[in-house]
Amino acid sequence: MTEKQGVILYGPPASGKDTVTAALSELDSKYAQFARLKVGTGKTVGYRMGTAQQLRALEAAGDVVYANARYGNTYAIDRPGVDAAFAAGVPVVHLGQVDGIRALADGYPADWSLVLLWCPRETTAKRSLDRGDSDTAARLAAWDATSKDLNAHPGMVWDLTVDTTVSTPQDAARLIDQLMAQRAGTATA
Template sequence: MANSRGVLLYGPPAAGKDTITEQLLTIGPYTHFQRLKVGSGRTSGYRMGTSEQLTALRERGQVIYENQRYDATYVIDREELDTIVRKHERVPVLHVGQVDAVHAVCSSYPLTWTIVMVFCPRGEAEKRLIGRNDARIVERLAVWDDTLAEADPTLFDLVLNTAAFEPAHAAGLIDWCQRHRR
């Protein structure tokens, strides 16, 4: 495999995962892994799919991790990771909000993963959610609480408070960490 690395961005809603990923795409061979989403709600940043597609992935043993939230199912699948890593020889950047997802990806997909926790103060997350006219602010803040409560600091190679770093600086730190991982 030409590329043997990946980046996992772990963090709560409105922590800055999308913004940091946009910056990573400008500085290296990174590609945002878009999870398959089956359900309603936001479509940006996802590969929208059907229940039939999800069933087929499950039957072929291609689902690495899936979770349900906000009336939808979100899936990390081997086929899309293979396309990014093997076909396009890019470094996948995955967004997750569950420690179980980190463990599932790291144990099921053999890359050298740089695991980064991104967060911001809760009040800043609320301002960001209001700023993007999010219809589920209360629900997302509850998920914000759960995500930070679940975090195990020993799991991460890097921890970034996105309220303290400009997105380009945060991306630069992640890129440096990713390139120097052994």
């Protein structure tokens, strides 16, 4: 039996995580964005909205693999959610913290492909404004935090790095799909 495969997309806000995931899903329907549990307000698309009580119950059961706070909300990767995502296909998990990558890779055994999506700070600003974000300043602060986080972990090894200012989402999706196929071939050889 081959090990379950998943994709972790790491990058700052507006680096293309949503767009590349959509292109991956169009390329092959087995890929689907993992909907993190979100406790708070704001954007609901791409999340499973929950309550503080639900989050506390998951924590008490030891089922929170990773949680972080950003934009005044709490975002959690929970074991039951990841189980369901793997049952449905290949989950694509979006993260902006190296600690989150480590927590997921260490806390949920699978063959995780680590993909760094990157864009300059100016690109994040432009993309955020172009898509109508009302919190561009907070997204730029998150870009700064992601850059600092990345620089604090110079030994981090990426399976694939994509500059989303020069690669189309479709090209990035093809590269990720090829990586996954290679890893699957290696795992079964």
